[in-house]
Amino acid sequence: MLKLSRLTDYAVVALVRLSAADCVETSPGIAAAIGVPEPTVAKVLKALAGHGLVISSRGARGGYRLGRPLNEIAVSEVIMAIDGPIALTSCVDGASGCESQSLCPVAGRWDPVNDAIRTALSRISLADMEAASIPTAFRLPVVAPMNEVV
Secondary structure (H helix, E strand, O other): OOOHHHHHHHHHHHHHHHHHOOOEEEEEHHHHOOOOHHHHHHHHHHHHHHHOOOEOOOOOOOOEEEEEEHHOHHHHHHHHHHHHOOOOOOOOOOOOOOOOHHOOOOOOOOOHHHHHHHHHHHHHHHHHHHOOOOOOHHHOOOOOOOOOOO
């Protein structure tokens, strides 16, 4: 089973939470709002800040804010910020560590699969994730402008 880490899940939740804030949010405030321990939220925010997904400011009025709007942040960016490169196996992209690599009949064959997964995840924004959390019955229909043919 392909499964993301809990930290990546928490990162997505924290970023969506930050998008709802009108001002900077503190790590304890985000932790309380999303129900995740503060040390974990602090760790996630530090990693996200290191990749420019959030911007931190120090001081009495310091905290975190989004580095870009949710519609400009791809799920793949969050995964890479928290978990590192997206790959199904350890023998892709020139990585080493497999003792059978020289004898493996499928060495390097996972690259197209990994590329497809990366591409799919890069096409889903956090705004898409936020919209998906709204039950279908409560979503507003998409209406095309009057001068546009659908």
